[in-house]
Amino acid sequence: MASPRGAALGTPTILHAHGLVLRPVTAADEPAVAQAMTDPGVLQWAAGMAVLDAPPKDRATVWLSARIGAWSTGTAAFAVTDPADGIMIGYLGLRDVHRIPDQAIAGYWVTPSARGRGITARALDAAASWAFTSAHRGGLGVHRIVLDHVLDNPGSCRAALRAGFAEEGVMREAFIARDGVRHDCHLHARLATDPAARPFT
Numbered sequence: 053m054a055s056p057r058g059a060a061l062g063t064p065t066i067l068h069a070h071g072l073v074l075r076p077v078t079a080a081d082e083p084a085v086a087q088a089m090t091d092p093g094v095l096q097w098a099a100g101m102a103v104l105d106a107p108p109k110d111r112a113t114v115w116l117s118a119r120i121g122a123w124s125t126g127t128a129a130f131a132v133t134d135p136a137d138g139i140m141i142g143y144l145g146l147r148d149v150h151r152i153p154d155q156a157i158a159g160y161w162v163t164p165s166a167r168g169r170g171i172t173a174r175a176l177d178a179a180a181s182w183a184f185t186s187a188h189r190g191g192l193g194v195h196r197i198v199l200d201h202v203l204d205n206p207g208s209c210r211a212a213l214r215a216g217f218a219e220e221g222v223m224r225e226a227f228i229a230r231d232g233v234r235h236d237c238h239l240h241a242r243l244a245t246d247p248a249a250r251p252f253t
Contacts, residue, residue, distance in 0.1 A: 061149060061192065064123045064244040067130070069178035070252050074130040074144060077119045081131050084140035086112035096229065097205055098143075098161040104230050119145070126151070128192070129185070132162070132175045141166035144175045146183055146197065154195040156183060160211075169186045170252060172208070176215035177249045183246040195244045202227050202235040205225065216249040 064076040076205075088094050089111040095104065099115065106114040119129040126149050132142035142162035149156045157178065162171050162207025200223055201208035213219065217240035225234035 061123045061126060061128055063189075065128070065182065065190065067178050067182055068135070070174035071135070072174055072178065073133045073135045073138070074175060074178055075133060076123065077116065077140075077143070078130045079116065079120060082112045082131070083141045084131075084163070085115055087113065088143075088161065091164050093164075093205075094161045094241075097208070098159065101230065119143075122147075128156075128179070130175070130179060131242060132160075132171060134166075142171055142175060144179050146179060146192070149183075149192055149194065153238060154193070156192065156194045156197050158197050158199040158217075160199075167207070170211075170214065172211035173214035173249070174252050176211065176217065177252070178215075180215065180242055181248075189194075196241055198239065198241045200226065200237040200239050201220065202237050204235060208240055209240075212238075215242070216246055217242045218246070229250045 067074040089099060089103065090233045092109045095171055103111045103115050119184040122129040126147065128146040128149065130144045131140040133140055142160065144158070146156045146158055158176060159174055160176065180197050183192040183194050183197060199212060199217060201212065220241050223237040223239050227235040228239040229235060
């Protein structure tokens with residue numbers, strides 16, 4: 053049975069896949085998040101208005117406050133980490149799980165120092181594969197995961213395609229930047245019945 057919006061997702065999960073560990077976000081991630089929140093790309097496309105409106109010194113706290121404990125309100129909030137040291141190098145979230153039956157929305161970012169290594173695509177595939185798993189086997193039991201990105205962010209597009217998220221169309225003026233400029237977005241989706249992503253090397 054589908055869970056209503058805001059419902060708990062059960063015990064927070066740790067995923068080991070593609071040379072990464074995806075684990076629940078914790079307060080100990082604040083230094084890594086604070087560093088990420090100084091990156092223009094993360095701030096422009098992924099931080100959110102609440103973070104942007106906060107003083108720079110408080111941005112990590114504001115970002116984390118919305119995600120620590122988010123599993124209890126319907127968002128699977130993963131810190132993407134390098135298993136060698138456990139330090140957060142990115143974020144992968146699945147939100148609004150089952151708000152529309154059998155669907156979820158993905159969002160993500162990767163720190164500048166970790167880019168160029170396929171981490172976003174690997175994390176997306178790991179989270180999607182888990183989310184497509186039935187609830188009685190420890191997954192979310194969703195059938196469709198969607199994501200979108202502004203057209204001015206081609207790196208995000210490449211990562212989505214690499215993780216098996218097919219492009220479905222253009223969402224006109226769907227993203228409003230802090231300066232009020234509206235941006236068109238690509239809509240991507242992956243279904244549980246779609247072919248698996250190509251092997252990662």
